[in-house]
Amino acid sequence: MTEKMSWFGRLKAGLQKSTEKITSNITAILTHRKLDQDVLNELEELLITSDLGVQTASELVKSLAKKKFNQNITDEEVRTHFADEIEKILEPYAQSLEINRTQKPFVVLVVGVNGTGKTTTLGKMAKRWKDQGYQLSIVAGDTFRAAAVEQLEAWGKRAGVPVIKGASKSDAAGLVYGALEASQKNGDDILLIDTAGRLHNKSALMDELKKVHRVIQKIDPSAPHATLLVLDATTGQNALTQVEIFKEAVDVSGLIITKLDGTAKGGVVVPIAHQYKLPIHAVGVGEGVEDLNPFSADIFAKNLMGIS
Missing domain, CATH: 1.20.120.140 (SRP54, nucleotide-binding domain)
Structure with a gap:
């Protein structure tokens, strides 16, 4: 309580x-x-x-x-x-992300533009799933940003979850391919894949993301089992454009909304759900692991309209 x-x-x-x-x-x-x-x-x-x-x-x-x-x-x-x-x-x-234990590993691909809090969100999910008893690995698929790898390693250490990384600026698709093979051999329940933050209007970067998606399916045609788009609520209506483009590129299956604590644009959650009919798995209102929680339509709607 x-x-x-x-x-x-x-x-x-x-x-x-x-x-x-x-x-x-x-x-x-x-x-x-x-x-x-x-x-x-x-x-x-x-x-x-x-x-x-x-x-x-x-x-x-x-x-x-x-x-x-x-x-x-x-x-x-x-x-x-x-x-x-x-x-x-x-x-x-308002749907929590359910892990299907019959799909091993349950592959979760996390995507989004730069600065949405994607890597932090991924670290929070890893910590929570580990605490729930799942065996998992994290892939540091952002091979271009050393800070992202360090951030994931810090979360991995905190959660007791191994982080698979490649050489700086190495091919992300190749890294993901090898990581999925290793995860299958290790008997992981979940493989959590970070990707480089990319501007949704840069076609070359989106093509690279599509390549990551394709190599996953070469090993497991049913994967990724969840493709999560992390959206920053402070971007307002621009978030709708991001959903459109990422959905087309990698068939986004669900959303996580971050930074609701720093914006007057929290209302954008409503048209996102209304227009794209995608599950909102969680919302973030802070930096701590406890600040990412399942989305509640009732609590959100009442709070948005100032009803206690």
Whole structure:
């Protein structure tokens, strides 16, 4: 119970910037006013500028109008309605990542642009899975950034998980191929693969990622069993473009949203789920291993709208 409450508190604090932007403006819009078309237009504009996206904002406002058009309404009623509707949108995609023990090793490929917190996220997952009793190895597939390898080695040491690395600037696909063969021989439950952060608009780097994906399938056609895209919430609407391009390149199977504690753009989680219908496995609100937790549609929606 204590852990759940502390996580709730961290998420609430993390979303504070996003929440304050939305709730203070809803209060200002609704001061002594009925829910007429002008108010609806202002609410829709607020939701769009709060990174909920045009489609989501339109649907939320339409559902509110259907219920309370031309009636007196309080800011609390508006926030409660939006929270309920957002929860409905997100609920189908709030899914923890399940490890299938019949697939050995269960291959998890972690991808994302530079600076999303991808390597840290991967280290947190490794620590958690090791604590749950899984045998796993980590592949330091970012062969171009020495700091990424050092970071993973620090997490590996902390978790008691071996880190497989190659020479600096060596071929990442070759490293991954050899690591998967070794992981199979070792009887690992999970093989966790880091990749170089890459700008989603650089085709050569995306081609390299596709190559890593192909060599994995040469050894195990069913792998990777999970391809996780790590998104930085502070990028707002740009995160939608990243999902589009990475999904096309490597068939992303699920998302992890980081840095919710440093942004007023936390609302972007809603259109990401709404548009791409991908599972959101976890969200991050800090640097510690305890700050990456399964995504809860109910808790997220209530906190975003300032409902305790």
